[in-house]
Amino acid sequence: MKSFRLYAEFAAMLSVAGLIIGIVVWQLGYFQRDRQWTIATGDPDGNYHQLGQQLAALLNEKLGPQHEFRLLTSAGSAENVELLDRGEADFAFVQSNADASEHVRMISGLYDEVLHVLVRADLTEPNEQVSLELLENLENVSLGPQGSGTSQVAKMLLDHFEVPLKSPPLRLATADLKQKFAAGELDAAFVLSAPGSAATDELMDDGNVRLVSLGDGPLSGSAADGFATLHPRFKPELLPARLYGRRPQAPAQTIGVSALLVASDAAEFNVVRQVTRRLFSHRNQLVVGEETPLTLSQEDASVRLSIPFHPGAEAFYHRENPSFLVVYAEVIALGITVAVGLWSLIRLFVHWLADVKKERIDQLYREVRAAAQLTGGDRLNALRAIHEQAFDQLMGEKLVANESFVIFHDYLLNEIDRAERVQQLG
Numbered sequence: 539m540k541s542f543r544l545y546a547e548f549a550a551m552l553s554v555a556g557l558i559i560g561i562v563v564w565q566l567g568y569f570q571r572d573r574q575w576t577i578a579t580g581d582p583d584g585n586y587h588q589l590g591q592q593l594a595a596l597l598n599e600k601l602g603p604q605h606e607f608r609l610l611t612s613a614g615s616a617e618n619v620e621l622l623d624r625g626e627a628d629f630a631f632v633q634s635n636a637d638a639s640e641h642v643r644m645i646s647g648l649y650d651e652v653l654h655v656l657v658r659a660d661l662t663e664p665n666e667q668v669s670l671e672l673l674e675n676l677e678n679v680s681l682g683p684q685g686s687g688t689s690q691v692a693k694m695l696l697d698h699f700e701v702p703l704k705s706p707p708l709r710l711a712t713a714d715l716k717q718k719f720a721a722g723e724l725d726a727a728f729v730l731s732a733p734g735s736a737a738t739d740e741l742m743d744d745g746n747v748r749l750v751s752l753g754d755g756p757l758s759g760s761a762a763d764g765f766a767t768l769h770p771r772f773k774p775e776l777l778p779a780r781l782y783g784r785r786p787q788a789p790a791q792t793i794g795v796s797a798l799l800v801a802s803d804a805a806e807f808n809v810v811r812q813v814t815r816r817l818f819s820h821r822n823q824l825v826v827g828e829e830t831p832l833t834l835s836q837e838d839a840s841v842r843l844s845i846p847f848h849p850g851a852e853a854f855y856h857r858e859n860p861s862f863l864v865v866y867a868e869v870i871a872l873g874i875t876v877a878v879g880l881w882s883l884i885r886l887f888v889h890w891l892a893d894v895k896k897e898r899i900d901q902l903y904r905e906v907r908a909a910a911q912l913t914g915g916d917r918l919n920a921l922r923a924i925h926e927q928a929f930d931q932l933m934g935e936k937l938v939a940n941e942s943f944v945i946f947h948d949y950l951l952n953e954i955d956r957a958e959r960v961q962q963l964g
Contacts, residue, residue, distance in 0.1 A: 810850025
């Protein structure tokens with residue numbers, strides 16, 4: 539009986555302690571383990587990979603050695619989504635026009651990227667605006683690497699403006715464009731990059747290429763605005779005159795997207811929260827290209843995109859809100875009160891059960907004493923009946939075979955033995 543009581547009390551105490559510890563551990567996020575995390579970037583010479591190198595170095599410094607972040611190069615945004623889906627990447631850089639799957643979760647917008655449609659200068663009229671329709675007559679047009687966000691945007695733009703290409707498109711990386719333009723092996727190319735980036739600045743530097751403009755006049759109501767209205771993941775953009783030194787000589791209308799940092803929905807809550815925290819607290823150390831700073835944004839992405847935020851990122855953004863313990867203090871207090879109440883009920887039941895069984899032993903003692911007052915065969919029969927009754931109650935679990943029962947049983951056997959001797963002498 540004593541061991542059962544101790545077990546019941548220990549189980550109740552363990553339940554209460556488990557409830558409290560579980561809440562605290564879940565809130566503080568102690569369930570972390572050593573792990574390697576993969577960030578999908580893009581072309582080794584592109585902005586995504588360079589930014590990824592900076593981010594991985596920062597995260598390894600701040601979160602290592604428990605967590606190690608490594609880079610995985612890719613064709614770009616579209617392939618990065620596939621890598622997340624296949625579980626080959628945990629984090630990735632993508633463009634806001636990417637067809638994100640149900641496994642992709644938003645962390646933050648990083649910076650704006652604008653589409654540069656470049657045409658070899660000797661194929662244009664010097665004083666005329668270069669239009670997209672010119673590409674219909676060109677042989678060698680690069681849409682960007684297969685699986686890149688640039689390739690997706692270029693195809694959408696050509697389809698929207700009904701500009702068919704004369705020949706199958708080339709799939710050149712940005713780093714190869716300047717040489718191909720200079721050699722006359724490339725007529726036009728699509729480049730999606732941050733305004734004023736080093737890659738596009740290098741392409742525009744020697745005057746061998748010109749920018750295509752999707753229209754002229756104000757952006758509102760322009761062809762670029764019409765494209766963005768039909769495709770809300772894009773924004774109409776204006777590349778201002780002389781953005782790249784002497785070029786362009788006139789503003790060029792184009793479209794833009796947002797570069798995003800996203801995560802797999804399987805990425806750990808607390809790791810994503812820490813990544814988001816480090817991204818924002820060290821934003822001044824992270825630059826695009828040579829000097830373009832990040833323009834981190836959570837609102838821009840959430841308004842225009844259908845990608846839900848990762849809970850870890852949301853926890854960082856809502857860090858000023860009351861904590862879980864504060865918000866649910868009354869519920870937690872009620873839970874603890876209920877648990878303590880259950881514990882008390884269990885203890886009361888255990889004590890009541892012990893008292894009931896003790897009363898049965900006491901009643902048997904009284905019956906033995908009464909039987910001992912009888913004489914002759916009545917005495918022995920009464921004692922034997924009590925012995926049978928005691929074992930029936932023991933088998934029916936109305937009594938416990940503990941020390942009290944053993945003492946009673948010895949006492950009863952002594953009385954039976956005495957009654958048998960008296961009967962034999964009589």
